[in-house]
Amino acid sequence: MNYSDKTILITGASSGIGAATALELANFNNRIIITARREDLLKKIAGKIIAAGSDVLAISGDATQESHGREVVQKVVNTYGDIDIAILNVGIGPPSNTLTAPPDKIKFCLETNYYSFIHFFCPLIELMKQQTHPCMIAHMNSQATWFGIPMQGDYTAAKAAVRIFVETARMELKHFGFKHIRLQTIHPGFVDTKAVQDDGIPAVNEISxxxxxxxxxxGLKNEMRENIFPPATKWATKLGKIIPHQILTKILLAQTPKAY
Ligand SMILES: NC(=O)c1ccc[n+]([C@@H]2O[C@H](COP(=O)([O-])OP(=O)(O)OC[C@H]3O[C@@H](n4cnc5c(N)ncnc54)[C@H](OP(=O)(O)O)[C@@H]3O)[C@@H](O)[C@H]2O)c1
Structure with a gap:
């Protein structure tokens, strides 16, 4: 999908991959809507987007609240008329331990990774079904979505839940004839963002x-169904999906810290 002169919504764009993606897209004369909770950071990113030549709308709010998704989509429609691309990127993956984590912590992880997606997906699909031009919703998933990983039990479970939801939605778009809507799942390997620095989780083949x-x-340009990167981690993950479970467990545990 062409990503110039488009209206593009990016959630979780105050830092990390979301902010970097917004700044890349700013070079292509777009109308970019950025959301997150930290208003001060959003303002800084907004300034850089304008300096790069794109238009920007910065909307702060908490994506775990259902009303936030609905209000953002409505505001974008009021301002720009429609949405061409939405990159739903909000997520957290702090280290956790399935044997000691309290239910609240696990629930918070699910709310931030799963419901923050749902709260935008529902109003976006409603809108895009009315649009007739090609449009896309992309979800920032992870390669930690296909199997359990020590220190990331709640995170992998939440990302797997979104992956399965999107897979089903893709089938249903086809079934109900909405050929102009594309759904993409983005699966980064390890990315060196502030959020994961010093989290103690082993990070091989990390990229910036x-x-x-x-x-x-x-991935947007080539309209990939699944955008899995970087290649080295992609192939390791593919291998992880087919090797016997005992071997996978051995490999993962060899890299896991003794205590956490
Ligand atoms: N870094 C990696 O190695 C890696 C690997 C694979 C996948 N990912 C995925 O990539 C995405 C971005 O991660 P990142 O590493 O770039 O971390 P990040 O810099 O912390 O980005 C997360 C973004 O989500 C926003 N956010 C978090 N909770 C929110 C909430 N309740 N409401 C609204 N916004 C919220 C944050 O902004 P505020 O705090 O300002 O709200 C921030 O802009 C996540 O979905 C993550 O799972 C990351």
Missing amino acids: EQEAAKYVLK
Whole structure:
């Protein structure tokens, strides 16, 4: 999908991969809507987007609240008329331990990774069904979505839930004849963002935020169903899906810290 002169919504764009993607897309004369809770950071990113030549709308709010998604989509429609591309990127993945984590912490992880997606997906699909031109919703998933990973039990479960939801939605778009709506799942490997620095989770083949953003743009352009990057991690993950479970467990545990 062409990503110039488009209206593009990016959630979770105050930092990390979301902010880097917004700044990359700013070079292509777009109308970019950025959301997150930290208003001060959003303002800084908005300034850089304008300096790069795109128009910007910064809307702060908490994506775990259902009303936030609905209000943002409505505001964008009021301002720009429609939405061409939405990159739903909000997510957290702090280290956790399935044997000690309290239910509240696990629930918060699910709310931030799963419901923050749902709260935008529902009003976006409602809108895009009325539009007739090609449009796309892309979800920032992870390669930690296909199997359990020590220290990331709640995170992998939440990302897997979104992956399965999107897979089903893709089938139903086809079934009900909405050929102009594309759904994409983005699966980064390890990306060196502030959020994951010093979190103690082993990070092999880590790439920078800017590299990740370039991969995101490539995925949009080529309308990939699944955009999995970087290649080294992609092939390791593919292998992880087919090797016997005992071997996978051994490999993962060999890299897991003794205590956490
Ligand atoms: N870094 C990696 O290695 C990696 C790998 C694979 C996938 N991912 C995925 O990539 C996405 C971005 O992660 P990142 O590493 O770039 O971390 P990040 O810099 O912390 O980005 C997360 C973004 O989501 C926003 N956010 C978090 N909770 C929110 C809430 N309740 N309401 C609204 N906005 C919220 C944050 O902004 P505020 O705090 O200002 O609200 C921030 O802009 C996540 O979905 C993550 O799971 C990351």
